[in-house]
Amino acid sequence: MSVAAEAPVAVAADARRAGDWLLVATAVLLCVWVLLPIYLLIVNALSSPDQVTAFPKRFFPSFDVGSLSFFINFAGVARALWNSVLVATLTMILSIGFGAPAGYALSRFDFPGKGTFRFLVLMTRAFPLPLLALPLAVMFIRTGLDDTAIGLALVHTTLALPFAVLITFSLFSGIPVELEEAAWTLGCTRWQAFRKVILPLALPGVAASAVFAFTISWNEVFAAAVLTIENRTLTAFLLQSLGESPLYLKFAGGAALVVPALIFIFAVRKYLFAMWGIANR
């Protein structure tokens, strides 16, 4: 009797164990799918130029810095790197500077026009924004912003601003308004309450959203290639030299793009959902 009763339980437990194994195997397989290509690029970047063009390839890096030093010393690369950092930093400052106040306003006030603003922000997501660099190229020539870091940063800010607004909105919404009200009753002005109570709580999230803005600009190719000629960013430089540059330059350049991105995503991993998840709510 007891044996008969235990049998289905044992079968169910077996099925569950098999399911667990399947789950873990799938997870590992998917991780390999994501990581392996990056690993192979890194292998190339850490091999000497001869090894990169040789066949067959080794699946392990020789830790030769030949490719990387060739890349760094290649005419224009150092400047392109500097431009990328400059444009991304400006984008970061602009998008947080414009976006964070808007996010705060959306989370704390009810006012006519709120829906319209939200719609404007969400609408930017339905457009291939880099295309807007085409008409702006002409406008920038007229205003002297062409081929400058700030001009490109302005275009990258249209890409990053919606994210800055949405993530700061969800951040400030997560901080109870009662904290602010308590500060007011204790004699703080609105600004003091914000600076002394809300800002310290929101700062890590704001920093994450700033890092994300930096990443968006760091990675953008099309607008960068359209708007810069002399002051090319790293992506624009790599895109425009695709035709003539040797393989090891491409791979070292690719690694220079990827490695910072890995660190950025690691830094903002907790906030990824705030950035992408609330669009439909």
Added chain:
Amino acid sequence: MNGKALPYLLLMPATLFLCVFFLYPFALVAFEAVTRDGAFTLDNFRTMAGSWKFPVTVSNTLLLAAIVVPIQLAMALLMASVVSRLETGRSVALYIFAIPLGISDLAAGLIWLAIFDQSGFLNTLLSTLGIVDRPIMFLGYQDKLTIFVAVALAEIWRATAIMMVILVAGMGLIPKEYCEAAEVFGAGPWKRFIRITLPLLRPSLQTAIILRVILAFEVFAVVAALGGTNLPVLMGETYNWQFTLQDRNVAAASALLILAISIGFTLFFLRVLRVPKEARI
């Protein structure tokens, strides 16, 4: 400070910014597309459509989206299900799955170039296994099919993460009780997924698909890195009109076409996957 004016003051910088750098260039690109030397004309569209490359450009872009997006949807659902079920290592898996989110499309193209190049890792693997005697040329100008496959793989690798993050966020909102109740009534994992998770996930699916489809029409740097000009796509041709052919009116017409396709598909998915207000969680 007047309490009524404060939210508007806070929103003003972001709103002004979006008007100048989003709405205005959008109007400008539309204007440039339908004029030439100040006079209204549809010649820009005729020139664009008359180019011998145009039909193959449109079909490449649409075919790529049609193949890549469904595969990504399936993979993103698989990743999200794995993540939501994992007990140990959940955050590690989530971080790894999210890594491509921070990687530039140009870098993704270069990563897959390391694999598909003639002296690349795929050829090394094939020759080590004895499948081929000498390295195959995958990305030559005659190899449209393998270029297409390589671009599709790179796109699937790069942009599945965006959908995954949105879907993970959406799955987190589904009350656990529904699935538990279904389990009590004897529904297996597959049935629970089809009958409970998928229908309740519809708002997130809608967002994920819309975002992803728009990005699919923007495919540019991946193609440039892997195929050069051998696989023309809409965004690449727009770039060509602007730079190689120096005709910004036709470039604007081409940009407007991409915008029109994007908006068309956005409206289509908003309608097909619409969620009645009362059915939202």
